[in-house]
Amino acid sequence: MLLEEPYCRMCLAEGRRRQATVVDHVVPLEWSQCDERWNKQGACDPCHDGKSKRERAEGRPCDATIDRQLAEVKRAFEAAAQGGRVDL
Numbered sequence: 001m002l003l004e005e006p007y008c009r010m011c012l013a014e015g016r017r018r019q020a021t022v023v024d025h026v027v028p029l030e031w032s033q034c035d036e037r038w039n040k041q042g043a044c045d046p047c048h049d050g051k052s053k054r055e056r057a058e059g060r061p062c063d064a065t066i067d068r069q070l071a072e073v074k075r076a077f078e079a080a081a082q083g084g085r086v087d088l
């Protein structure tokens with residue numbers, strides 16, 4: 001997984017290029033039970049820790065919200081894959 005996505009996606013989004021060290025579930029696995037490739041991203045430790053803390057603080061959204069988030073994540077991943085952005 002990290003060979004496919006060697007840089008932290010959240011850092012890339014902010015213009016930083018930092019080595020990904022963990023596989024993060026975009027919509028947390030605990031909430032979504034979704035272990036598909038499109039729901040995974042490379043992340044560095046600080047981003048992963050920060051995201052996990054935010055998720056814990058916010059708590060689990062309702063099922064409808066989780067479903068909507070999953071649909072968005074899947075669409076974004078497929079669009080990126082079609083655009084040939086293998087660095088995603």
Ligand SMILES: [Zn+2]
Pocket residue numbers: 008009010011012018043044045046047048
């Ligand atoms: Zn990062």
